[in-house]
Amino acid sequence: MTDLVMPPVLLGPLLPTLLVLGAGALVLLLDLSPRPQGKEVLGAVALAGIVGALLATLARWGKSGRAFHDMVVLDNFALFVNVVICYAAALSLLLSVDYVRRSRAESGEYYALVLFTTAGMMLLAAAGDLVVLFLALELMSLSLYVLAGLFTQALASSEASMKYFILGAFASSFMLYGIALTYGATGTTNLDRIAAAVAGRSHDPLFVIGMGLLLVGFGFKTSSVPFHMWVPDVYQGAPTCVTALIATGSKAAAFGALIRVLTVALRGAQPDWTALLWIVAVLTMTVGNVAAIAQSNLKRMLAYSSIAHAGYMLVGLVAGGMSGGGSVLFYLLTYTFTTAGAFGVVTLCERARAEAVEVGDYAGLAERHPVLAAALALFLLSLIGVPPLAGFVGKFYVFGAAVRAGYLWLTVVAVLNSALAAYYYLRVVVYMYMRQPEGAPVTYAPSLAGALALVVALVGIVALGVVPAPFVDLAQAAVAPLVR
Amino acid sequence: MTSVSMLMTFVFAALVAGALLGIPRLLAPRRLTPVKAEPFECGKDPIAVSEGRFAIKFSTIAIFFILIDIELMFVWPWAVIYRRLGWFGFVEMMVFLAILMLGFLYIWRKGGLEWD
Amino acid sequence: MMVPESYYVGLSAVLFTIGVIGVVIRRNPLVMFMSIELMLNAANLALVAFGRRVGNPDGQAVVFFVMAVAAAEVAVGLAIIVTIFRLRRRLSVDDLSLMRW
Numbered sequence: 001m002t003d004l005v006m007p008p009v010l011l012g013p014l015l016p017t018l019l020v021l022g023a024g025a026l027v028l029l030l031d032l033s034p035r036p037q038g039k040e041v042l043g044a045v046a047l048a049g050i051v052g053a054l055l056a057t058l059a060r061w062g063k064s065g066r067a068f069h070d071m072v073v074l075d076n077f078a079l080f081v082n083v084v085i086c087y088a089a090a091l092s093l094l095l096s097v098d099y100v101r102r103s104r105a106e107s108g109e110y111y112a113l114v115l116f117t118t119a120g121m122m123l124l125a126a127a128g129d130l131v132v133l134f135l136a137l138e139l140m141s142l143s144l145y146v147l148a149g150l151f152t153q154a155l156a157s158s159e160a161s162m163k164y165f166i167l168g169a170f171a172s173s174f175m176l177y178g179i180a181l182t183y184g185a186t187g188t189t190n191l192d193r194i195a196a197a198v199a200g201r202s203h204d205p206l207f208v209i210g211m212g213l214l215l216v217g218f219g220f221k222t223s224s225v226p227f228h229m230w231v232p233d234v235y236q237g238a239p240t241c242v243t244a245l246i247a248t249g250s251k252a253a254a255f256g257a258l259i260r261v262l263t264v265a266l267r268g269a270q271p272d273w274t275a276l277l278w279i280v281a282v283l284t285m286t287v288g289n290v291a292a293i294a295q296s297n298l299k300r301m302l303a304y305s306s307i308a309h310a311g312y313m314l315v316g317l318v319a320g321g322m323s324g325g326g327s328v329l330f331y332l333l334t335y336t337f338t339t340a341g342a343f344g345v346v347t348l349c350e351r352a353r354a355e356a357v358e359v360g361d362y363a364g365l366a367e368r369h370p371v372l373a374a375a376l377a378l379f380l381l382s383l384i385g386v387p388p389l390a391g392f393v394g395k396f397y398v399f400g401a402a403v404r405a406g407y408l409w410l411t412v413v414a415v416l417n418s419a420l421a422a423y424y425y426l427r428v429v430v431y432m433y434m435r436q437p438e439g440a441p442v443t444y445a446p447s448l449a450g451a452l453a454l455v456v457a458l459v460g461i462v463a464l465g466v467v468p469a470p471f472v473d474l475a476q477a478a479v480a481p482l483v484r
Numbered sequence: 485m486t487s488v489s490m491l492m493t494f495v496f497a498a499l500v501a502g503a504l505l506g507i508p509r510l511l512a513p514r515r516l517t518p519v520k521a522e523p524f525e526c527g528k529d530p531i532a533v534s535e536g537r538f539a540i541k542f543s544t545i546a547i548f549f550i551l552i553d554i555e556l557m558f559v560w561p562w563a564v565i566y567r568r569l570g571w572f573g574f575v576e577m578m579v580f581l582a583i584l585m586l587g588f589l590y591i592w593r594k595g596g597l598e599w600d
Numbered sequence: 601m602m603v604p605e606s607y608y609v610g611l612s613a614v615l616f617t618i619g620v621i622g623v624v625i626r627r628n629p630l631v632m633f634m635s636i637e638l639m640l641n642a643a644n645l646a647l648v649a650f651g652r653r654v655g656n657p658d659g660q661a662v663v664f665f666v667m668a669v670a671a672a673e674v675a676v677g678l679a680i681i682v683t684i685f686r687l688r689r690r691l692s693v694d695d696l697s698l699m700r701w
Contacts, residue, residue, distance in 0.1 A: 032593045173639035180643045184650030554671035
């Protein structure tokens, strides 16, 4: 009988994730306390967990660590994505405090699930092994399925939950089968060892099919065309604070994992996946933007816009290298602040005791609530890519990287798409500033935490837009060890 | 050789069954009337769902059972090499069970185990 | 008689395909859900078969985690289905048409 060698337990690289999970467990325990009042404490604990994870992430910057036989790789890349995820989760939590209280939902479960899904996202970005990648993805997705349908009074919410669940689980199964085939072709699930095992024979059919199925799964999670069908329904039906989290955090995590898989495990096949992503990027941008034009529901419009933005990020991935990968990371940061802010305004606007979700509801908002209207206008302008806001700088770096890598036509398509997108974003601005409301006016659902979230997001998009250079440098430094 | 003849039998059986199903479909006239489409109920009008109604209140218990049941899968291999794992394995399993028990406590205190 | 691993892999591919077809053509969420479970288990079979061919236990270890994840998925999925059923008293994805673009 051979002696068992006990693996060393290094919890350091897991610290940010563990903080979030610990806060989740604490929320569950506190929720059991018999006192019915004081549920706001749970929100505070959840926020403290996220902030703690953010601080732990920032403290570990530059110290990359690997743990559990390289299954968890907390390098600068993962840390950067973790920062994005922490911001997304924190903004979404701030937005939801009053939303949850108004809908009298089970707040304990809500906060615990937000923390669990955040932990899944953070682990997903740090996954150095396909098994951890799968587990983290499921931790993230399963919590999100429930969150999407947690406010079950609304039929649309449970409908969104159902669609999200069926299609998400379908995508996960593809991913898992891809993992199985990859394991069969290489004999390992570790990303580094996969790259070593297929060096020089990356056209092994088993490996190609396996990675293809894996990419299908990623296509679902990053909401790329042709795997985007779930996005509009889920974004529309889910509670808006959850939609903000799905649109920002889960997308950031999925892109993080996608970049790691492409640049580490598929290092040898770069020309192949670049050609594939080129097509997917063009389709994703165009379908997202064209479909967004036809929408009258603001949440649905933002859903299609988020598909289009996934397309812009894919442009950065196609460009590849340090500048391409870095630009995608930076874009994720700008996109998170902008989109979370835009959904945040939606959570704060009420009309006739329901959320104001139709574009027409926003007519005359500028007269009644000038600050709120100005905030939404700024977020939409940032989504268009108007300087000096963050969205412009993000697009600038992504498209710049694509041009330098020689993808001129792709850049032309992307720029044309951005111009097309301006139409439907500006339409909302026109409604807010130049139209008179019909029927009951929009009211502001007062929320201190929500206002704080909007302030954070606004500061974020202005700061990133005015002084982008240090953040871009950080993003490029973060992606450097992956692309080499 | 036996396998070949068995295979032939299967193929032949499939052909006959297929033909029995397929030929009427090709030849027989199809006239669907409401009376024909009704489920057969011995002269009475069909009044209820054929599967009958069942109490959904047990489904929560069943769902919890699946979860806890599957977690035991991790305990089994641990128990097989428990002695060789020593203290390390013991502590690991206690951490695992503690997390599992947290979930169980939550279910219990929230009233998930009461089915009335 | 030894059954070669490729048979298992072939069987898993067939099961996976049946699962995919089931999800695509069936309209009852429960059946779609069962088809998804079939896909996961097809992957499990492939993992074990490949594990024997490759000669390391990683594949079998992965299967444990997949089964645990599948159980969690069952719990979440059934809970969602029960919720929808309570709201609508009917069950078909074609009824889920509140939102159309």
